Amino acid sequence: MIKQTTLIFLLQLTFLTGFSQYKVETIPDPKSQGQNYYVSDPDGIIGSAIDSLNNICAAIGEQSSAEVAIVVIDDFEGSSDFDFAYNLFNHWGIGKAANNNGLLLFIAKDRRRYQFITGYGMEGSLPDVTLGTIGERYLVPKFKEGDYGGGAIDAMNAIKKILQDPDAVKTLKAEARKTSFWYKHQASLLTALLLLIVLIIVYIWMASVSKK
Missing domain, CATH: 1.20.5 (Single alpha-helices involved in coiled-coils or other helix-helix interfaces)
Known part of the structure; x- marks a missing residue:
């Protein structure tokens, strides 16, 4: 009886672990709910922050025509968070084909990893170095506190400001210097x-x- 119970427990544990590891094809596309939805949070990690993020993403789209998506999950299949996020970006076709102006923020909570993926049309406004600064300045501190929703909101607000006013990058760099070790x-x-x-x-x- 003990062996049987243990076996059942292990099978349940394996099932739950496998279930939490998403494939690109199994992550719910927020656009299936309507054009005003931009965030996929199937594990309920960010809670009520999803409403604020949807509003921010909608504002970014109206002001810059960029198409934004945010994905927050526990874990995924595979070893590379960049490859997974890149494949998801292409699978969903984020961004208008003519402008290639998509932006994806991918967060894997259990691995403590995040990735920004952009289309070529966004690299002029949001180069990798700028997105890296945004991640270190806004995502990492909040993630350490377990506030994934708050981190995503702060990061997306920073992106919105930069797309509205390119000079906002100077302010971002100045703020980042103030938090540096030196x-x-x-x-x-x-x-x-x-x-x-x-x-x-x-x-x-x-x-x-x-x-x-």
């Missing part, structure tokens, strides 16, 4: 550098005195 510890690092220089000078002077 900015936070520049006083201590400068003090250590000066101390090192003094020690080197003293060492050189003592070496010259000993030779004389």
Whole structure:
């Protein structure tokens, strides 16, 4: 009886684990609900934040004609989050074919990974370095707190500002510098550098005195 119960438990565990690992084809397309839906959250990770994200994505589309999609899941099949997100981007055909102006934010919670995928038409406004800064500035801190919805909202709002006003990138970079290791510890690092220089000078002077 114990062996049978254990076997049933293992089978259930395997089923649940396999079920949470999505394939590209099994992720629900939000457009199946209507054109005003942009977020796929089949595991209910971001909760009520989905409404705010749908509104932000709709605003981005109205202001820039870009087509945006957001996917938040527990896990997926395969080893590469980039390959999975890229294949999903192409499978859904995100972005108008003529402009290739799609943008996908893909989040895999259990792996603590995220990916931005853009069409060629978006690379001028949102190059990889800008999206990387957005991810580090807005997604990573909120994800560490378990606030995946809040992180996605902050990141998409930053993207909306940049598409509205390209100069907003300068503000983003300035904010990112303020959170950098150098900015936070520049006083201590400068003090250590000066101390090192003094020690080197003293060492050189003592070496010259000993030779004389």
